[in-house]
Amino acid sequence: MNILNQVSILKNSVGQVLTGKDELVELTMIALVNKGHLLLEDVPGTGKTVLAKSLARLIGGDFKRIQFTPDILPADITGIQFFHPKHQEFEMRPGPVMTNILLADEINRATPRAQSSLLEVMEERQVTIDGETLKLPSPFLVIATQNPIESHGTFPLPEAQLDRFFMKLPSGYPNMSQEKAMMQMYRQQNPQNYLEPVFSLEDIIKMQEEVQQIFVSDEIENYLLSIIHATRHHEFIETGVSPRGTLAFMKAAQGAAYVKGRDFVTPDDVQLVAPYVLSHRLVLSMEGTMRKTKEQVLREILDSTEVPVESEAGR
The missing domain is CATH 1.10.8.80 (Magnesium chelatase subunit I, C-Terminal domain)
Known part of the structure; x- marks a missing residue:
C-alpha cells in the first residue's frame, strides 16, 4: 500500500470520529513523519483531544495525557526517583512522557518552569532523572493545546519556546452539515471505541526515514x-x-x-x-x-x- 492510500485511509478513519478535519489530519501526518511537535490553538470542544487519542489508536501507539495546571511540577512530566519503604531502596518511576503520543493539554496554564521541562524533552527526546538517562519511545509526538480566549491564570509561551513547535494549527469549528453528521455519529455510541490501527509504529518509523529522501x-x-x-x-x-x-x-x-x-x-x-x-x-x-x-x-x-x-x- 502506498503512502497516498495510507493517508486516505487515515483521513477516513479520523472522519469516523471527527468531521471536517481532513486538512488537519494531513498536516498532523506531515508533522508526524518529520518527528515534529504540534501546538493546537482553538476554543475548547473543537476536537483537539479526540484527534490526539484517535491518532494514537490509529498508529497502534501508546497515549498519555497531561492536564497542565499552575501547580504541576517538572517531575510530574518527566518522572522521579522515589523511595520505596517496603524494599528500602529508590525506584525509578518514569513520567507520562514515556509514550508515543503525548497530549499536553492547556500548556499555557503551567508555570514557565514546567513548560521548559516538556520543551527540553521535545528537543532531546530523552529524560534524565537523578543522573539516569532514559530514551523516549519512537515515534514520539507531542500535541500541545492552548485556549486563546482565556488569559486569567495563564503563562503564555515565549516566542523562543514557540519556535520549538514544528507547526501551530487551528482546530476550527465544523460547518452545519459536518456538525449534523457528528451528532448522528455520536447519537447511540462513541465511535472512538471502534477505531482500529491503520499503521504500525514500524510503518511510522519507516516513513520518517523515507520523507528525508x-x-x-x-x-x-x-x-x-x-x-x-x-x-x-x-x-x-x-x-x-x-x-x-x-x-x-x-x-x-x-x-x-x-x-x-x-x-x-x-x-x-x-x-x-x-x-x-x-x-x-x-x-x-x-x-x-x-x-x-x-x-x-x-x-x-x-x-x-x-x-x-x-x-x-x-x-
Missing part, C-alpha cells in the same frame, strides 16, 4: 529562502524566522510532497505549509501589531515572492 530542487530552496529572508526585512516584523524555522519549513514541504505521494517538492507544497510553520515564529513590531495579524503579514510576503515555474521546481 524527498527531492528539493535548487529553485525550491531559493524560493524557501526568499520567503524566510523576507520575514527578516519586513517593515512590520521585529524578529523574523530563525534558522531552525528554515529547516522546519523545508522538512514540512518535503512532508507535504510525501503525503501526497510525490518524491519531489513543488511550490504548492511550500505554500500549503507556510502559514502553519512560519506564523508562530514571527514577532511583529508594535506598529505591525496594531495594523495587521501575523497571518496577514505572511500572506503579503507569500503573494509578493516570485514563484518558480513547475518545470523548474521539479526534477
Whole structure:
C-alpha cells in the first residue's frame, strides 16, 4: 500500500470520529513523519483531544495525557526517583512522557518552569532523572493545546519556546452539515471505541526515514529562502524566522510532497505549509501589531515572492 492510500485511509478513519478535519489530519501526518511537535490553538470542544487519542489508536501507539495546571511540577512530566519503604531502596518511576503520543493539554496554564521541562524533552527526546538517562519511545509526538480566549491564570509561551513547535494549527469549528453528521455519529455510541490501527509504529518509523529522501530542487530552496529572508526585512516584523524555522519549513514541504505521494517538492507544497510553520515564529513590531495579524503579514510576503515555474521546481 502506498503512502497516498495510507493517508486516505487515515483521513477516513479520523472522519469516523471527527468531521471536517481532513486538512488537519494531513498536516498532523506531515508533522508526524518529520518527528515534529504540534501546538493546537482553538476554543475548547473543537476536537483537539479526540484527534490526539484517535491518532494514537490509529498508529497502534501508546497515549498519555497531561492536564497542565499552575501547580504541576517538572517531575510530574518527566518522572522521579522515589523511595520505596517496603524494599528500602529508590525506584525509578518514569513520567507520562514515556509514550508515543503525548497530549499536553492547556500548556499555557503551567508555570514557565514546567513548560521548559516538556520543551527540553521535545528537543532531546530523552529524560534524565537523578543522573539516569532514559530514551523516549519512537515515534514520539507531542500535541500541545492552548485556549486563546482565556488569559486569567495563564503563562503564555515565549516566542523562543514557540519556535520549538514544528507547526501551530487551528482546530476550527465544523460547518452545519459536518456538525449534523457528528451528532448522528455520536447519537447511540462513541465511535472512538471502534477505531482500529491503520499503521504500525514500524510503518511510522519507516516513513520518517523515507520523507528525508524527498527531492528539493535548487529553485525550491531559493524560493524557501526568499520567503524566510523576507520575514527578516519586513517593515512590520521585529524578529523574523530563525534558522531552525528554515529547516522546519523545508522538512514540512518535503512532508507535504510525501503525503501526497510525490518524491519531489513543488511550490504548492511550500505554500500549503507556510502559514502553519512560519506564523508562530514571527514577532511583529508594535506598529505591525496594531495594523495587521501575523497571518496577514505572511500572506503579503507569500503573494509578493516570485514563484518558480513547475518545470523548474521539479526534477
